[in-house]
Amino acid sequence: MVRVSTGGRVERKRRSCVQWRMIRFEDLLRPTPAGLYCPPGDFYVDPVAPVDRAVITHGHADHARSGHGAVLATRQTLAIMAERYGEDFTKARQGVAYGETATINGVEISLAPAGHVLGSAQAVVRWKGLTMVVSGDYKRRRDPTCAPFEPVPCDVFISEATFGLPVFVHPSxxxxxxxxxxxxxxxxxxxxxxxxxxxxxxxxxxxxxxxxxxxxxxxxxxxxxxxxxxxxxxxxxxxxxxxxxxxxxxxxxxxxxxxxxxxxxxxxxxxxxxxxxxxxxxxxxxxxxxxxxxxxxxxVLSDHADWPELIATFTELKPQEVWITHGREEGLLRWCELNDQPARALRLVGYDEDDDEVVAEDAA
CATH class of the missing domain: 3.40.50 (Rossmann fold)
Incomplete structure (x- = not known):
């Protein structure tokens, strides 16, 4: 049985004896200047600078950069990176299908659809009974060009907040x-x-x-x-x-x-x-x-979740904690406070709120 307290610790009870193993959420994923880092797995998720080992959620340039030693992503995201940066964008690559599990230094990684763009994924990170989901960028409405978002039960859900204010309610x-x-x-x-x-x-x-x-x-x-x-x-x-x-x-x-x-x-x-x-x-x-x-x-056509979609996701998942990043963090933090949902702001830097505008400008 696994129980995660709001203080960020996992308590384990096995068979008839009680063994306490205190695991903080930050022991599995923690914010660093280079991005979200997994100490036991020794990899980063969507790092903002070249690293030895990266898990990439999708192909937009603020999440998928070239120069990493090894990259794990969906096959479509790897193809997008190769198209944009050239076949030598990384020294080694590993394509993982949705639902398939890979293991890095004892940490399990699987990818679930994020509904953002072709090949976009949530990174599901599991270790010692703790599950943390890095959403990357996501939306909940139908998109005829990519697989729909799939909610993944987790202890910690790391959510973007691009449109994290109640005023953002996108039309159909x-x-x-x-x-x-x-x-x-x-x-x-x-x-x-x-x-x-x-x-x-x-x-x-x-x-x-x-x-x-x-x-x-x-x-x-x-x-x-x-x-x-x-x-x-x-x-x-x-x-x-x-x-x-x-x-x-x-x-x-x-x-x-x-x-x-x-x-x-x-x-x-x-x-x-x-x-x-x-x-x-x-x-x-x-x-x-x-x-x-x-x-x-x-x-008004967005590839990100609007306010109702963000709130619906938090309500559906009911994680032990929500971590909020790159966007309008304050509005979502206030909603979480009013609805007894433990939450914190990561304030990661290096992610562009305007989708892929930087790349589009460069390409043009």
């Missing part, structure tokens, strides 16, 4: 795509230029458009082409695509163009017919951000 994806399709009908003479992050968001927007009935060719910026092909190799049908290059001025009226966010403000965008500039992001629910980007059609 279908409603947002319907707004885009309605604009295409209203302005058939204008190109619709949608800014979307290169990994995950762009492919999701394309698939949602297909589900919404848009079967025409979608034009894409060159920075998206390699990742689009990777998604298609993984069985994600994106439909007819064409490069948005070599076009005359005033081109693609009535068509959809997908590009990294920075490209929508670049000279590259001037070739299109009076473009309606859209941007797909959870942050588009904040009017000031939409105005700052000069966005005519803000689309």
């Amino acid at each position: 994806d279908g409603d947002e795509i319907a707004r885009l399709l309605r604009s295409l009908r209203q302005f058939p003479e204008r190109a619709h230029l949608v800014g979307a992050y290169a990994l995950g968001k762009a492919q999701r927007v394309i698939r949602l458009l297909r589900e919404g009935g848009w079967d025409r060719t979608i034009y894409v910026h060159g920075a998206l082409e390699r990742l689009n092909r990777l998604y298609e190799r993984e069985g994600i049908d994106l439909g007819p695509l064409a490069p948005a290059t070599g076009l005359k001025a005033g081109a693609l009226g009535g068509e959809v163009v997908i590009a990294p966010p920075s490209a929508t403000r670049d000279r590259w965008a001037r070739r299109f017919a009076d473009p309606v500039v859209a941007f797909a992001s959870g942050w588009m629910g904040v009017r000031a951000r939409a105005r700052q980007r000069g966005c005519e059609l803000p689309l």
